[in-house]
Amino acid sequence: MTQNNEMGWNFDNSYARLPELFFESTEPTPVRSPELVIFNKSLANSLGLDAQKLQREEGVEVLAGNQIPEAALPISQAYAGHQFGNFTMLGDGRAVLLGEQTTSSGERFDIQLKGSGRTPFSRGGDGRATLGPMLREYIISEAMHALRIPTNRSLSVVTTGEPVIRETELPGAVLTRVAASHLRIGTFEYVANWGTREELRILADYAIKRHFPDIEDNEDRYLSLFEELVKRQAELIVKWQLVGFIHGVMNTDNMTISGETIDYGPCAFMDEYDPATVFSSIDVQGRYAYQNQPAIGQWNLARFAETLLPLFHENQDHAVELAQEALAKFKELYHRHWLEGMREKLGIQNEEDQDESLIENLLNIMEDHRADFTNTFRALTLDKPEDTAMNGTLEFTEWYNQWQARLARQEKSKTSAYQLMKNSNPAVIPRNHRVEEALEAAVEKGDYSVMERLMDVLANPYAYSPEQEEYTKLPEPSNQPYRTFCGT
Template sequence: MTNQNETGWNFDNSYTRLPESFFTSQNLNPVRSPNLIIINGPLAKSLGLNVERLQSEDGIAVLAGNRIPEGGSPLAQAYAGHQFGHFTMLGDGRALLLGEQITPHGERYDIQLKGSGRTRYSRGGDGRATLGPMLREYIISEAMNALGIPTTRSLAVVETGENIARETYLPGAILTRVAASHIRVGTFQYVAKWGSDGDLRILADYTIKRHYPDIEVNENQYLSLLKEVIKRQAELVSKWQLVGFIHGVMNTDNMTISGETIDYGPCAFMDTYDPETVFSSIDVQGRYAFGNQPYMAGWNLARFAETLLPLLHENQDEAVKIAQDAISGYMDLYQKNWLAGMRKKLGIFNEEEQDATLVEDLLKIMQQYYADYTNTFRALTIEKMEDTPLNGTPEFTQWHEKWQARRGRQEESRESSLELMRNSNPAVIPRNHRVEEALEAAVNEGDLSVMGKLLNVLSRPYEYSTDQEEFCSLPAPSNLPYRTFCGT
């Protein structure tokens, strides 16, 4: 216990004080031979943890799910969800919430082990995870954080020393995930379906106190909760669209109430601009294609609103009207956030009525000439369009003239405009081929240097340094579309 105290664990597990039907207390599922693969030092320090102690035998035992840290209370959360439109009972089938860490600044974060073994909610699965997908989540989640996009974080990845059966046998691993909370739209769906109105009120009150304490004094705090979640999701998805991120599994169980990005299974970043881009092998209908993401977020929010109806008004018809009025404002909020972000990407400070048309015209030209999404905005930023397929085309030449004229109709200088663009257009993203290169080296060769170099570059996406240039290159041409998999 003394060694564990030295690690800095400081748990206060408020979720365990909710009704027992919300979760299942869970024993650990120890692994054979844990080996620390990577530790997130800066994140650990911000959580108040001793990085050196985390790398000790005791620390690794906690990260591997072999030992409960002092104050921990492992549990698997219950939730439901619409998966590709079909409602089902779910829950933490391969994850354990160890507890809630209180940081030196008084912030509260869930510490969760992903890939920690079977739970009551495993639904026939083995509850384990493999090394490649866990390293993938580490890379992408940390890249998202560096891009300024709300996200769960990755504290560590531990190899378990066991082989996991998938299409073949693969090395097992556990990821330690850090989140503001793991409360999801699916959590509310579960309680609304199988709990009482009293249970629903308890969950809503808990969520408000944890994430939106300022609205507790509002006359209808549950309507305020709905509006706050709508606001955060509109902001979040607009940021996804602005950097070309495709989540891949926007099921309601993968939408957090806190507004953080969660679950980096079949996600990827778009290369060639195309709103119909899909990477996930299981999204055969394109439900969660890049261009559909804003609309699917609205659909998910409508499902959240449905769960709150008993709390919004005692009269069902009036509750429905209140919810509909709130949801109807989502798309306007999204469009406002997205257009504001696009103005920044184009170095525009003020607002004009035709700005949306200017942006949409550029996107159409990019799609027409199969231009890379990230590199097009990077080229505009460094004024080097000769490296893009748009250079010299009549459509882009005409658009460029309109854009220059538009930038001229603002008080800010050209230098200020370019600085705004540099701060808004990442020079580097987790290119899919670069991520695969890093994973292959780590999993197949035990070489973490490729991943380390990638993580270093991704930690500074807006720097525009010379050492980033090689990470801006596109993958070699291929007749096979890039595909991602969920890893379960």
């Protein structure tokens, strides 16, 4: 059933005009009694949607998948991916792309329903999602946006009034996800394996037109496409590292061509600084640990390059050379952006050769003393070294004096340095125990006030406001390491 566009929907369906290999037409499966439990008014407004109408019954019917807006053309996308290093066929197993919302300024955003029922790619699954993981994605994706990290965003979560069977019976939910697109490295892997060279070219041209229009007229535009993604992924992963974010499932199907963070299943933010930190319950080998994220990013880009080799050059050996040369730039780009970001976290506004040693020494001391990552930089930003776990130790005292001397050698004032730090070091992150607290209240008790308060605090992580003080506190000590789960 379709609805008119009085709510502000302005759909185009450019992806659905690609070859049939790339997708399957898929109608969302209606749900029994949808109820809107969280809604992103500011995002709705930025998309040109009528936030008030979307929150009414007819709007909730759309957000639940019970009704289809006019001009929408629901599909499920085909893609493959390397999951923990193993290649497999995948596709949208529990998500339906309604279409692409186009704004008055000409921007284009995918509107996707996650948890909307079975698709041709469900592989035996029920296509449904449970409430907890959908609320979790809403919290983390919006927190990432506030942290100025490229990410898909969340428009709403609707409960379905139907149970979903996992280990136990859980409440069902549908998340409305908004992204620059859902093109993935895995999309290219799929077409490279099961499509023709012409279909691969069509996909690459589509990605360029949608995300990199500046290179559209380049003679070597496919190599330029790869080079652009190398840049975006290097910048993205640096941003993760600078706030202690651990994605948890960096499979190639979760790495976007747009350079956005996507898939918030087993992700989390680090408390105490430990480069080997892993949160995902299924990552038993630590493949996607915090310290491994840059190398995995480069590994994923190598898989992307392999798909594009036929477009780089007719001579495969030369194509491989071009790919290797472009891929080799990742490490230098990553290192340069990381060093720049770490300098900013310490208020350093020019360059000296010993800066990297100063940074590494601090991180080593933090690791030795199990210091909290976010709160250490928060304390330094507030010039309260006494609030760190390392205070009073000889090595930290020596480091602090070296850092202060470093700041004194800058032309700009220390006031300017601390302001830079305040803009670079979040006072709050979505701490794991706070996220779990919010999810438990919502799922177990139907109480969304805990989540709403958390979202208010996370909306401006660089505010350093009194309201944020409570949310900077660490969880109670536990013998059990924190674990996250995929939610499928």
